[in-house]
Amino acid sequence: MGEPRYDADVVVVGAGPSGVAAAVMAASLNLRTIVVEAGRVGGKLHTIGALDNVAGNWSNGPQLAAALTADLERLTKAGRCTLVHATAVSVRGLDDRAELTLEKGDLMTAQAVVVATGVAALTPSDVDWVTTRSAFIAPPLWRAVPQDLAGRTYVLGGDRPLGTWLRAHPEASTTLHVLCPPADDYKVEEVKRDERVRIVPVAHVAIARPTYGDGWLVEVEQRAGDRTSYVATTVLSNLGNKPAALEGLARGEDGYCPPEQQHPRIQIAGDLRSARYQRISTSQGSGAEAVLAHYYATALQT
Ligand SMILES: Cc1cc2nc3c(=O)[nH]c(=O)nc-3n(C[C@H](O)[C@H](O)[C@H](O)COP(=O)(O)OP(=O)(O)OC[C@H]3O[C@@H](n4cnc5c(N)ncnc54)[C@H](O)[C@@H]3O)c2cc1C
Incomplete structure (x- = not known):
């Protein structure tokens, strides 16, 4: 043969x-x-x-x-x-x-x-620490243009593109509130000294439309169990x-x-x-x- x-x-x-x-x-x-x-x-x-x-x-x-x-x-x-x-x-x-x-x-x-x-x-439906209550699509962080980020900006997840985005946009002055699950703690080490970043350690996050107004209601369950709600103008995805x-x-x-x-x-x-x-x-x-x-x-x- x-x-x-x-x-x-x-x-x-x-x-x-x-x-x-x-x-x-x-x-x-x-x-x-x-x-x-x-x-x-x-x-x-x-x-x-x-x-x-x-x-x-x-x-x-x-x-x-x-x-x-x-x-x-x-x-x-x-x-x-x-x-x-x-x-x-x-x-x-x-x-x-x-x-x-x-x-x-x-x-x-x-x-x-x-x-x-x-x-x-990954999308929010792929991870167990995020719940979305209404039709929710988070644009990816890596595609975000600083000029479009008016108001309060939240980032879902602390994956590595966060560091790349900050380096790619040294001119960006927007504060990024990064909702960080325990699994991403080691990844945000490289960005946590950047003054444009606020790390929010979370156990769980629920996202819904607010009763009044635009944007998103972000309900955070902290790691100690306390709950806090924020209103976000923009939510970007950086889930890994x-x-x-x-x-x-x-x-x-x-x-x-x-x-x-x-x-x-x-x-x-x-x-x-x-x-x-x-x-x-x-x-x-x-x-x-x-x-x-x-x-x-x-x-x-x-
Ligand atoms: C936003 C961002 C920033 C990054 N920054 C850095 C950085 O600064 N430095 C660094 O070292 N790394 C960085 N990385 C990581 C780096 O991009 C990856 O490690 C690298 O691209 C991996 O290469 P790969 O060939 O394994 O996969 P990929 O680059 O993902 O290529 C896979 C290819 O396979 C194709 N493909 C997938 N499924 C199929 C299929 N079923 N049939 C046919 N084709 C298919 C895709 O279209 C794609 O072209 C970054 C990643 C991202 C997302």
Whole structure:
């Protein structure tokens, strides 16, 4: 029996920093690659207004996203990579191949699939410390423009984009009242000396329309059990993320996909690995490493 025919040596799902790093590493190893991306090349980079912890003098995420887009275009032109715009739904590891199923039912086969789909934003209905009593949609903090933040502004959750937003908008003078559940205490350490931030430690928050007037009524249950009500002009969401896992992946209790628990033909890279280490540099390193792991485990044996 001959070697099975694959659509590609490696299929990479997601073209954020980890997926692009995987594709670049695969090309350097002369592996044929298909990259499947549901949105834009660059992933979360498009949401980062200020960047100061990635090598290469990038001052914001879109600049780095443009460079990654150019990298993929170079690989595509050189015939080493194909970019497919589609949403993947499930992945499967078998003895002789890995399979990826797309939303429209198409199936791709490869020696290995690298899943680098990152995380998706949590909404109030995803977390147990927030209750909303009326149709409530909180716009994301990262998208907020300082000039639009008139009046009292509350932020639901103390996730890391708070620090990024403050660095991206040094001119903003609005006070952000950050409703912080215990799980976010360690995350707000980096911003609590910023005089534009007021941390409100909470056990639970209920949000409803006030009986009179505009804005939102924010009822806070403090950690000691006391209750206080505030009227907010604006409530912004900064609740954190949930893993964007595909069907067929092994998941931990928190929904993330530990690389060591997957089928040998399935590699996990970037933010999808764990709630920890969610940074651009680590996601790039893990994307490259995922392909090398496959290369040393499989390609050298054939
Ligand atoms: C507001 C904000 C600010 C940040 N600031 C910083 C910072 O200053 N410094 C830093 O180091 N990190 C920062 N981060 C974190 C950083 O953006 C992430 O760690 C990094 O982008 C993770 O890369 P990734 O490739 O794993 O995932 P992502 O960048 O999330 O890319 C995943 C890609 O997969 C695609 N995808 C998802 N599901 C599917 C599917 N089913 N089928 C096909 N494609 C799919 C998505 O469209 C996306 O393009 C910030 C994040 C946010 C949200």
